[in-house]
Every structure is written in C-alpha cells, then in structure tokens.
Amino acid sequence: MAAGGVSHLWREWGIQSLVLLSFALQVLLLVFGGMRRCGLSTSLRVALWLAYLSADSTAIYTLGHLSITSGGSREHQLAAFWAPFLLLHLGGPYNVTAYALEDNRLWLRHLQTLVVQVLGAAYVLYKYMADSGTLLQLASISMFVAGIVKYGERTWALKRANDNKSSSGKAVGPYELLRQDMGDDEILLRAHSQFAICKSGFDDTKVVMRPKPPDEDSPRLFPFYDEDIFKLVEMELSLMYDTLYTKAAVIHTWYGFCIHSISLVGTSAALCLFRLRLSRGDHAYKRVDVAISYILLAGALVLEVISACRAVLSSWTCCFVLRKAEDYSGSTRAAWLEWLHYYVLSSLRKPLKPANRRLWRGTIGQYNMLHLCTRDRTGLGSKLAAKIGQEDWWNKLHFSGTFCGSDSLSMQQLKGLLFKMIRQDGFAKLVGPLSTMTTRGSFILEQKQAFKGVAKWTVLNIELDESIVIWHIATDLFIWESKAGHEVELIEVTRVLSNYMMFLLVAKPAMLPGRERRTVHLTPSRILETIWRVHILGDEDKSVRASPGSWNKCCVLKELFHHEGPNGSTITQAQREKLAETLFANWSYEGAQQLDSYPEVLEGSRDELYTCASNLAKQLLHLGRPDTLELIFSVWVEMMLYAADHCPRDSHARELSNGGEFITILWLLVQHWTYVYKNKIAC
Known part of the structure; x- marks a missing residue:
C-alpha cells in the first residue's frame, strides 16, 4: 500500500x-x-x-x-x-x-x-x-x-x-x-x-x-x-x-x-x-x-x-560607454555618452557601491608545523580520524587557519611591508627588467654580503617544497630563540608568510610549481610530534588519554566544525615555544654555521628535514646581526615571487x-x- x-x-x-x-x-x-x-x-x-x-x-x-x-x-x-x-x-x-x-x-x-x-x-x-x-x-x-x-x-x-x-x-x-x-x-x-x-x-x-x-x-x-x-x-x-x-x-x-x-x-x-x-x-x-x-x-x-x-x-557597460566617448572625442556623440555615464549610470551605481x-576577501591561509605537533590529540575529531585512517586529512582541515589581521599587524600593513620590500633596489633589479623569476631565495642571499655564509643549498639545490619545510621550521625556531629587539610588525609578517607558504604546500599544492608531493611534510611532522610527546611531555601515552569533557555532547559539533588555526591562544604559542627551545638545544649539528653544501643526510631520504631546519636556525642566530629577520622575510618574499610566477596559470x-x-x-x-x-x- x-x-x-x-x-x-x-x-x-x-x-x-x-x-x-x-x-x-x-x-x-x-x-x-x-x-x-x-x-x-x-x-x-x-x-x-x-x-x-x-x-x-x-x-x-x-x-x-x-x-x-x-x-x-x-x-x-x-x-x-x-x-x-x-x-x-x-x-x-x-x-x-x-x-x-x-x-x-x-x-x-x-x-x-x-x-x-x-x-x-x-x-x-x-x-x-x-x-x-x-x-x-x-x-x-x-x-x-x-x-x-x-x-x-x-x-x-x-x-x-x-x-x-x-x-x-x-x-x-x-x-x-x-x-x-x-x-x-x-x-x-x-x-x-x-x-x-x-x-x-x-x-x-x-x-x-x-x-x-x-x-x-x-x-x-x-x-x-x-x-x-x-x-x-x-x-x-x-x-x-x-x-x-x-x-x-x-x-x-x-x-x-x-x-x-x-x-x-x-x-x-x-x-x-x-x-x-x-x-x-x-x-x-x-x-x-x-x-x-x-x-x-x-x-x-x-x-x-x-x-x-x-x-x-x-562597470563593463560604463567602461564601454567611456571607450566609445573617447572614439568620438570632440563630437556631439562623445558629449552625450559622457553625460550618460557621469549623470545617469554613475548616479544609479553610486548607492550600490x-x-x-x-x-x-582579505584572508590568508595559515598552517604551522609546530602548532600541529603540539596539538591536543584527545579531541573527538582527532580520535575518529585516527580510527578510520584519515588523520592527515583531518589535520589539514582542522588545524589550518586564516589570517585577516591582528592587533599588531593589519592586512593593510602586511601589503605595505610586502610592497616596500618589492620596491627595494634588490628586488627592483630582479622583477623589473625581467618578465620571469628565476631564483627562489638565493638572489637575496647573494645580494647581502653579510650573509654570504648562510647555507644557500636550502633555496638552491633542493626542491621548492623541501625548501619551504626547512625555512618554515627554521623561521619559527629563529623567532622563538632570537633575543634581538625586532619590530613586532616584522616578526608577525615573517611568521604569516611562512605559515602561508606552508599552507599552500599542505592544502593547495597545485599553487606551487613542480611536482605535487603531498607527503613531503608528513615525515618531519611526525618526528616533531614524537619529540613533543616523548621528550617534552615525558610520557608517550599522555597525549592520548581522554580529556575531561572530550565526549561532551554539547561540544561535539562545535569541535568537529571548528578550525584551530596557528593564530590561536597563548597556551598553544607557549607550547610551540617550548618545542622550539628543545629542538634548538638538542637536535642541531655542531658547527652548523659552516653548513653550506647539500647535506648527505638528505640523500635519498627526507627524514632529517627538521634537523636541517634546526641547523639553519642555529646558523642564522650565530651571525648575531640585527637585520637577520629582515633577511628571512626577504627570502620568503622571493620564494613567493618565484612560486607565483612558475605556478601553472x-x-x-x-x-x-x-x-x-x-x-x-x-x-x-x-x-x-x-x-x-x-x-x-x-x-
């Protein structure tokens, strides 16, 4: 029936x-x-x-x-x-x-x-x-x-x-x-x-x-x-x-x-x-x-x-009318077309803005590896993703964030700093006469005589995605460990660009040139996570214990659809600083300031990218120069210019x-x- x-x-x-x-x-x-x-x-x-x-x-x-x-x-x-x-x-x-x-x-x-x-x-x-x-x-x-x-x-x-x-x-x-x-x-x-x-x-x-x-x-x-x-x-x-x-x-x-x-x-x-x-x-x-x-x-x-x-x-119609007015310049028809635009079309369009x-839209994607490694793994979403084997997908979705401005850096200030950097003499020589970018960091390193000893292989002799991972980790380590009195705006804009390039690598690899290798960041990330859980928390199982209220029904939907980006609370920032201190103190080579060639540790394996990043951070800190952070910012800008120009149209x-x-x-x-x-x- x-x-x-x-x-x-x-x-x-x-x-x-x-x-x-x-x-x-x-x-x-x-x-x-x-x-x-x-x-x-x-x-x-x-x-x-x-x-x-x-x-x-x-x-x-x-x-x-x-x-x-x-x-x-x-x-x-x-x-x-x-x-x-x-x-x-x-x-x-x-x-x-x-x-x-x-x-x-x-x-x-x-x-x-x-x-x-x-x-x-x-x-x-x-x-x-x-x-x-x-x-x-x-x-x-x-x-x-x-x-x-x-x-x-x-x-x-x-x-x-x-x-x-x-x-x-x-x-x-x-x-x-x-x-x-x-x-x-x-x-x-x-x-x-x-x-x-x-x-x-x-x-x-x-x-x-x-x-x-x-x-x-x-x-x-x-x-x-x-x-x-x-x-x-x-x-x-x-x-x-x-x-x-x-x-x-x-x-x-x-x-x-x-x-x-x-x-x-x-x-x-x-x-x-x-x-x-x-x-x-x-x-x-x-x-x-x-x-x-x-x-x-x-x-x-x-x-x-x-x-x-x-x-x-x-605006297409307005532009068409003005173009026709230019074609009939000096004639009665041109005057009529200009009147049509300025007194009719413009007046009707004005209230619509x-x-x-x-x-x-004014937002920039953000993804931070240190933030990911210090995350709370007791959440419902993390547990469910781990159970069905989709933890990497969940991490990319849930722990990606956006930057649309902060108390210390607005989007207008970010654009202004970027534009100021591009207009400098070094970048002007790079992007002005040429129609394409051919370098991704080495140009700036060669232009600044004081940084001749910095390891150029990190931006020259390896793939771009590996360069992003190394410089991303090294940027965080340098910012946390540097005692120099850097400007707050410069610190923030450098961190935002570093997180943005990492976001493109993880969430939108098609926006970067070269092969789409969606797993290049996974091994360093898992190693860093193990370091955090075992050597800092002191108990490998501590992070997987159920937290109070983790199964609270009122919080389930909010947790599943909430994005916990890297620009979060001061608690997560303190955890990232603690991880950075540990990495810098215990996981860096001696004499890292002399590291200026492609390391053997990367031959055929990507397990030690985080170690190379620690070495790079120590090398930058060893220079002891107040303008080192500006150099790091310049390298990120050049990487972005290279990626933008060589990205498929x-x-x-x-x-x-x-x-x-x-x-x-x-x-x-x-x-x-x-x-x-x-x-x-x-x-």
Whole structure:
C-alpha cells in the first residue's frame, strides 16, 4: 500500500515538483553565485556546488519526463507548456556559467546537450500543444525562442571563456598611472582599461603597449601607491573571474544585447498571451498547474529584468560607454555618452557601491608545523580520524587557519611591508627588467654580503617544497630563540608568510610549481610530534588519554566544525615555544654555521628535514646581526615571487572561483611592475 501511495503521489505531483525544484535552483544560483568571487564558507560552497550540478540534471530529467507523461488529459496540458522554461533554466543565470575551470573546456558537450534538449522540447510542444489553442501555442513559441537563445548564450559564454586569448602583438593604450586621490570607482574603471595586462598573464601572450605621450603633470602621479595598486590588482582579478565563470564575455557585446532583448520580449509576450488565454475561461486547467505556470512566467520575467539591470549598471557597460566617448572625442556623440555615464549610470551605481564587492576577501591561509605537533590529540575529531585512517586529512582541515589581521599587524600593513620590500633596489633589479623569476631565495642571499655564509643549498639545490619545510621550521625556531629587539610588525609578517607558504604546500599544492608531493611534510611532522610527546611531555601515552569533557555532547559539533588555526591562544604559542627551545638545544649539528653544501643526510631520504631546519636556525642566530629577520622575510618574499610566477596559470585561474589566493594577487602586481619598467615609467 505504501509503495502504491508513493507511486500515485509521484504520478500526480512529480512533474510539478520537478519544475518548481528547477526554478528554485535557478534562484539559489542567482543569489549565491556571484559571492564566489569573494570566497564562500565551506557549507555554502558545497551547497552551491550541489545546486550547480542538480540544476542541469533536474531540468534534463524533467524535460525527458515531460516527453513521456505530459498531455495525457486536457487538465494536465499545461505541463507541456513548461518544457520551454526548462530550456531557459538550462541557460542558467547571468552570474554562473562554469563552476570549475574544466566546465569551460566541455563547451562542445554543452552544445551537444543543447541540440538534444531543444529537439526534446520541440517534440513535447509539437505532440501535446497541437490542440491547446492559438494563444497558448504562441506563448509556447515565445518561451521556446527565449529558451533557445538563453541556452545558446550559456554555451557561447563557455566557449568564449575557453578560447579567451589576448591578441598577441595588438597595440593597446599606454599604461596609465594611479593618483593618490582616486576613488574606488575610478580605480575600477582603470582596472577595465588595463585589463589586457591581466589577461595576458593568464594566457601567456604579450601585449604591446603604445608609448605614453609626455605629460606636464606626470611628476604628481604615483603609479604604485600601496593600497590603491592592490585594489587595482584585486579588481582586475575580479574581472577575470567574470570572464571565466560568468556570461560577462557574451552579455556585454552587441549580440549579448540582442539575446537580452529577445529573451525579455519573449518572456513578456508569453506572460501576456497566457493571461489572455486564461481570461477566455474555456479551459479545464487545474488551479495548481495555472499557479505553477504563473510562478514560472513571473519568475522568468523577474530574473530577466534583474539580469538586464545588472548588465546595464555594470562597470563593463560604463567602461564601454567611456571607450566609445573617447572614439568620438570632440563630437556631439562623445558629449552625450559622457553625460550618460557621469549623470545617469554613475548616479544609479553610486548607492550600490559595486567596487567594494570586487575587492579580495582579505584572508590568508595559515598552517604551522609546530602548532600541529603540539596539538591536543584527545579531541573527538582527532580520535575518529585516527580510527578510520584519515588523520592527515583531518589535520589539514582542522588545524589550518586564516589570517585577516591582528592587533599588531593589519592586512593593510602586511601589503605595505610586502610592497616596500618589492620596491627595494634588490628586488627592483630582479622583477623589473625581467618578465620571469628565476631564483627562489638565493638572489637575496647573494645580494647581502653579510650573509654570504648562510647555507644557500636550502633555496638552491633542493626542491621548492623541501625548501619551504626547512625555512618554515627554521623561521619559527629563529623567532622563538632570537633575543634581538625586532619590530613586532616584522616578526608577525615573517611568521604569516611562512605559515602561508606552508599552507599552500599542505592544502593547495597545485599553487606551487613542480611536482605535487603531498607527503613531503608528513615525515618531519611526525618526528616533531614524537619529540613533543616523548621528550617534552615525558610520557608517550599522555597525549592520548581522554580529556575531561572530550565526549561532551554539547561540544561535539562545535569541535568537529571548528578550525584551530596557528593564530590561536597563548597556551598553544607557549607550547610551540617550548618545542622550539628543545629542538634548538638538542637536535642541531655542531658547527652548523659552516653548513653550506647539500647535506648527505638528505640523500635519498627526507627524514632529517627538521634537523636541517634546526641547523639553519642555529646558523642564522650565530651571525648575531640585527637585520637577520629582515633577511628571512626577504627570502620568503622571493620564494613567493618565484612560486607565483612558475605556478601553472590554470591554478591561478582555478582559485579565482574560490575567492582567489594572495599569491595570485602578488603575481599580478609583479606583472604590472614589469610593464612599468618596459614602458619606462619612473616610479
């Protein structure tokens, strides 16, 4: 009986439920799709991923179901009218075309699906709408045309994103400098005008910049004002996200305008025709089916209006209007276009503050090996992960954190210190004349005569991931053991960069050049953990004893979903300091200051990376110089520059769908710096 009841319920309400579900998924994608450029929480990201996958499969299944079951009776004839709406849903909202970069490469598969689904919808309309009346037939045709163009728009957007290439050798406008008094909206328009630089970095093509004419006001211009240049780069990456993951590449063209017009007119006409059909009264449609039809029609019209308003008020449109005004410079048309921008578009955009939504999320991932090794292993999550053999995965998820600023170091200060370091003479020689980075620490070590004795093999003769592990541990040891009066900002920024590079190695190895070796840090980590448990705690089983309240039901969910990052309480910092003292005192070679060649201990084994790190820390401390921490900071900056430039471009593009990584921002900033040198613009 139960099975029969479910079967009857599905026959009566299955199609209605599926159509409403398809529409609800479109609304969900529209609301949350645009938030991806600034990053989403894990739960929202999973929900959006499920909605993206379910939207297409639900629409395709429903369309197939309609071809079999609709039109059985006159009262259910409206179900066939819903087929064109499913094509509209397959077209998707304007702010989501691809969830991942790989979706763009599958545009041919979407084209094949387009052909099949259009034929399926045409079959449904032909078979079940023949005797539905002229008005309903015209409404169906209007929605069918709108659905085709919207689905075609999505497929074309995927193709454009996959084929998105800058025109190599094409001359573009001269590099325009920033002014200190520029507002966010002005910086956004400048990001549009210099977007070719960003695109050329992602597809490895070259852009020929036209020389800048002499300007009497040029001395007042300051091209790399700290905060503004980072805003410019962040906005360019946001525009790149639009190009790769939304319909921006199609919407803001003349044929995109035609598609919008056809879809808007077709949906409006369908709503009017459907209303006229019902006003006659000679029908036997069920009330529920009529209500669903109105929901689909009104919903489609609202979504189209929202899409059209966002397209008209977008910065892409503003930039297009200003570019046309420049083309018609001095004419009446130019004056009219400038009036349209400054008095109409700008006034409508001002309360929305669109530039703020294009800025980076402002968080940097953090992962610290000493913090991991001194963790509490009595927690429920750690125990469950150990039981099922997923301890490494749990450690990466639970003990990773983020840095978004602290009392001693804000994100603006971090960016300023980084930018100040890059603008120094040594780095200027490195990133200015050259278009690529070829060193990852050795350049800075060679530039500073006082540090000639430092072991260059740690950044020269081994893999980058091994260098990161060694310098990460050595940085922590040096900071904890150094008695010099370093500036608090310098200590904090050095630690943040060290933890960030370790985070990339552990959580996002695709963002680093070379082979993805996901286990290079595991052996040193386990050795350090054994040292902590056995030699410092004094009892190997002490850390696995059940702690009071560890199974408290009220704390279970909080513990499972809480991220215990390295920027935690003073208790964990005191434990890391204790471990650092032990490592430095007992696990370092004698005469480490003479260690300047590839050690035999690393030949064929990675078990002693932590020992090499202790040796490096002792060697740096032995120098006794007050600027040693600045050297360590410089090495981390050079490592980041090297990793950013040699990271696969697809990895940079792929991370844009998750909010973007700070290393991508740094990479694009260096791209701008390179163009400044190439165009001989004095900073």
